[in-house]
Amino acid sequence: MSKPKRKEHRANRAVLRNVRISPFKARVVADLIRNKPVYEALSILEFTPKKASPILAKLINSALSNVETSQELDWDIDGLVVAEAYVNEGPTMRRFMPRAQGRATRINKRTSHITVVLKPE
Known part of the structure; x- marks a missing residue:
């Protein structure tokens, strides 16, 4: 017997896909804001000198506007x-860099899928 599915509102979340940032680097910033009030999280992101900070701040603002415009919430x-604030790995672009003696090495340009979910306290 399976568990009854809870009806989850989709209006309280924002998802950004295929962001050109390494998921390892983005997870460091996502860990800073998890389980924090929204305005405290935005102020933390404002003063965090990482590439993922403005990306996550924009995503939180998008989730906020989703909640504001929602008819059901x-x-x-x-x-x-x-x-919830989590970062999953997206598709990896593989590039090649020429090296000495006619060789080449592979460079992985990683992308991320970032999700932010807001809930009341």
């Missing part, structure tokens, strides 16, 4: 928390 914007 009437949550208080000030009481929202970043419940």
Whole structure:
């Protein structure tokens, strides 16, 4: 017997796919904001000198506007928390760099799928 599925609102999330940043580097910043209130998370991202910081800040703002414009959610914007912030690996672009003696080495240009989910406290 399977568990009954919970109806999850899709309006409280924002997903950004195929971002040209390594998932390892983006996870460092995502770990900083997980389980923090939204405005505290935005202020943390504002002063974090990493490439992923403005990307995640833009994604949180997108999730906030999704909650604001949603017809089915009437949550208080000030009481929202970043419940989930996770980074998955996207497709890897493989490039080749010429090396000495006619050889070539492979360079992996990694991409990420970043997801942010907001929930009330």
